[in-house]
Amino acid sequence: xxxxxxxxxxxxxxxxxxxxxxxxxxxxxxxxxxxxxxxxxxxxxxxxxxxxxxxxxxxxxxxxxxxxxxxxxxxxxxxxxxxxxxxxxxxxxxxxxxxxxxxxxxxxxxxxxxxxxxxxxxxxxxxxxxxxxxxxxxxxxxxxxxxxxxxxxxxxxxxxxxxxxxxxxxxxxxxxxxxxxxxxxxxxxxxxxxxxxxxxxxxxxxxxxxxxxxxxxxxxxxxxxxxxxxxxxxxxxxxxxxxxxxxxxxxxxxxxxxxxxxxxxxxxxxxxxxxxxxxxxxxxxxxxxxxxxxxxxxxxxxx
Numbered sequence: 001x002x003x004x005x006x007x008x009x010x011x012x013x014x015x016x017x018x019x020x021x022x023x024x025x026x027x028x029x030x031x032x033x034x035x036x037x038x039x040x041x042x043x044x045x046x047x048x049x050x051x052x053x054x055x056x057x058x059x060x061x062x063x064x065x066x067x068x069x070x071x072x073x074x075x076x077x078x079x080x081x082x083x084x085x086x087x088x089x090x091x092x093x094x095x096x097x098x099x100x101x102x103x104x105x106x107x108x109x110x111x112x113x114x115x116x117x118x119x120x121x122x123x124x125x126x127x128x129x130x131x132x133x134x135x136x137x138x139x140x141x142x143x144x145x146x147x148x149x150x151x152x153x154x155x156x157x158x159x160x161x162x163x164x165x166x167x168x169x170x171x172x173x174x175x176x177x178x179x180x181x182x183x184x185x186x187x188x189x190x191x192x193x194x195x196x197x198x199x200x201x202x203x204x205x206x207x208x209x210x211x212x213x214x215x216x217x218x219x220x221x222x223x224x225x226x227x228x229x230x231x232x233x234x235x236x237x238x239x240x241x242x243x244x245x246x247x248x249x250x251x252x253x254x255x256x257x258x259x260x261x262x263x264x265x266x267x268x269x270x271x272x273x274x275x276x277x278x279x280x281x282x283x284x285x286x287x288x289x290x291x292x293x294x295x296x297x298x299x300x301x302x303x
Contacts (some may be wrong), residue, residue: 003156009043019147019154020070024163026140027063033136037129058103059140062096062160066153073248078152084249089153094209096156100202107125107195111188118188123178123179126187129294130171137165152212152249163198172193218252221281229280230256233272235264237293244283256288259295266290 034056069092077084140161148155170190177186217223223244230239238259246252254277261267270288277283 098227116187118184132169
């Protein structure tokens with residue numbers, strides 16, 4: 001009877017995919033409030049309302065991009081894209097990180113202009129508009145917050161909403177200072193402080209997204225510890241060409257060449273290595289090449 005090796009199961013969906021509904025709900029909240037502000041601005045001839053609607057538009061775009069990336073990433077792998085479209089979520093996170101930096105730059109430019117020539121702002125109306133925006137942003141933060149540690153894409157959308165929430169809170173404080181003391185420079189000063197927070201958050205997001213795209217080892221995994229653990233498996237004489245990388249959030253992969261002693265059962269060794277990597281390091285997608293001790297150096301790319 002012909003023996004057929006067991007086929008490797010397909011890549012599992014990343015953990016962040018289950019939060020797609022959260023993104024959709026947050027998108028509807030942001031879009032609904034944006035439309036309400038736009039209609040209110042047109043009816044009341046309020047430029048402040050229209051400006052805040054434009055700010056909310058950036059949240060709608062960020063959430064929409066994140067949701068589209070999660071939806072598109074569900075397409076199956078094909079012969080050309082053997083890993084499927086999982087990296088699209090990382091690209092969306094990268095785009096949202098760049099957008100956050102652009103938003104912060106626009107805040108700095110406008111704040112500098114207003115410091116030189118502070119406009120007359122209606123503090124009471126400013127507080128009312130900002131309070132409505134803050135309420136919506138807090139609701140969206142609550143919806144998106146639970147899954148942000150599992151998905152870089154979701155974290156990017158959450159950071160967009162968080163930056164908007166800080167902006168709304170700063171606008172409330174600035175509106176109070178303007179209404180109570182007539183201090184119109186409070187608006188650009190607080191805006192600058194918020195812009196610095198946005199840049200800090202965006203920089204960390206960009207750093208993590210670029211790290212995934214460069215296929216760096218995940219920060220949560222000590223590659224030297226992995227190498228030592230593999231070398232300590234009975235029958236293993238050496239480990240080389242060890243690579244650990246992230247496909248998308250929550251999906252770490254490993255490949256390695258393992259030199260084994262003569263007489264060691266390859267299937268049993270593979271099961272032991274897979275169990276070790278899954279239990280100790282949380283790595284489930286593993287590719288191991290078994291090599292006998294006399295295999296030689298010709299197939300080794302790196303020590």
